[in-house]
Amino acid sequence: MPRVRKGQAPGKLSRVVFHERFAQSFKDPWFDPERDALARVEDIAWKAYSESRKAPLTQKAGEGFADPTYELSIEWLETRDRLRAAEDKRNHADTPSRVLVVVGAPRNDGSCPGEISKTFRLAQLCREILERERIEVDLLDLSLLTSDYAKRIYPCKGCVSTAMPLCHWPCSCYPNHALAQTGDWMAEIYERWVAAHGVLIVTPVHWYHAPSVLKLMMDRLVCADGGNPDPTSTAGKDAAKAKALELAGWAYPKHLAGRVYGVVVHGDVAGIEGTRRGLADWLDWMGLIDAGPKARLDRFIGYYEPYATSHDALDRDTGVQDEVRNVARAVAEAMKQARAGTLSAPGAKLKSPRPK
Template sequence: MSTVRKGQAPAKLNRDEFRLVFSRNFFNPSFEKVGKELAAVEQVAWENYVNSEKSPVTVKAGPGAADPDYDLSVEWKEASDRLKAAAARQMDRDTQSRVLIICASARNDGSCPSEISKTWRLSKLCEELLLAEGFEPDLLDLSLLTSDYDRHIHPCKACASTAMPLCHWPCSCYPNHSLNQNNDWMNEIYEKWVSAHGVIILTPVYWYQVPATLKLMIDRLVCADGGNPDPSSTHGKKAEEAKALEENWDYPKHLAGRAYGLVVHGDVAGIESTRRSLSDWLDWMGLISASPTSQLDRFVGYYGSYADSHETLDEDTAFQEEVRNVARAVGTAVRDIRSGKSLPANRGMGNPRKK
């Protein structure tokens, strides 16, 4: 087994440093009237921090786990149970076909930009078409990260790079109550992905890349591609145990078989490379491109005014219809996959390079 390398992380904050960081959450002078109460809360938070109380409420892993006596986080166990139930519903042929529509723009009119995004408008076109064709659309608006109170997608901690079995499905890195890394949105988002029969991602281009809102979600979906559904097998985050397990790991693809479509738009550059990077990622995850029509990249107002971009989109009815065609293509693919008419081209093939 390879050696677990150490020596990068800094030491914990001392008491004074912790107080300074804690107090930044209460900069508003209105909190002065509850100063004594906040001091008491700070003391408890300090104790939780120095004792590394990541998951203070636990339940036994129970029958079927590698270690039934292991203390699992209640929050992780509840999320895992919801994903299992969602997977069962997704496989039930009597359920309505569900398509997850992801609006990846960081802009909405409830935050600093004060205006809705073009991506939101395009997402609504997909939602309206799929609803009219008998699907159950589920619109996930990632811009809520910028406008909602204390909503987060915390960054991936890259457990998979130590060993794939250390990356749990769903992610067990959050919440981490000792570090105040709470209110993570991903457990709800995992359930949306698992419940879906098809996925459409609509995104603008920010500096030749996808927005941070989308990249955060993408990175946290690494556990869906090879992740370990049993944290008791590694006793939480025991790197040595995970490294030993990886020698015979089968890298389960928890979201494989779903149809996907893409809409990428920009104003100057980067649309093709962004669309390709997204399709490469989804292909790797085992999702199925609905058709060539389901992958679209277009400029809206090439080198035009930002201020007039919504009016430019109003006039580009061809682009609007192309977006509807992405939704139509994904809908058709979902029907074909669920009926057994369409099967993955690589079905039955062994993967000589598992990862």
């Protein structure tokens, strides 16, 4: 059995440093009348941090888990139950077809940029086409991470690299109340992915890559690709137990497989092809099914033109607008075939000799 390597993480914060971190959220003078009350809250937070009180609300796992007596986070159980309900509803033949349209740009007019993104406009073109096809559209605008109060996606902690079964489906790393890592948007986003029959991602290129708001979500979806639906089987986050479980034989279940996808990537200078390939490869790896060549689009908008006139460039480029509409049409067509059981996906049922 491989040993668990240790020695990287520093020790806990000192009380002084903890105070400095805690106080950062209350620098506004409007909080001055409540400094005594905040000090009492800080003392409670310090105690919770010192005792690593990650999940203060738990209950016994119960039937269906490897260890029915294990105390599981109630918040995790509630998320798990919502995902199960969403999956059941999605699989019902009478459920209307649903596409999750993801806006991968961080820009909107409710924050510092002061203007909507071209990505949002392109996503609206997709939405219009899908709704004409009587398809329900769930618009997931990741720019809200930059403009909504306390809306956040925490980074993936990389549990999968220790052992796949340590990565739980849905993610159990958050919330972590001891570290004030609460309000994680992914608990809702997992449900929205599960509920969808198709996914259409629209994104710009940032420094040859997907923007940070999109990449945060992508990394946190690793648990959908091989994740462990039973945290009790690893006694929570017991690395040694997770390694043993993987080495005993792990199935690497693909929890989002079978959904249809399309991708629209746009840029102004470089990086569109690499980003489009990266997104498509990622979705392929998770077992999603591409909606054909017309559903994988990368285009420049306002090539080497000023940023200030980029919306005007999009206004003029009716060709790009129509190509984006075609991505939505391709997704709609493929999704209908997938739900009818007539979509051709050669090799989809072949067993991988090297699952991971």
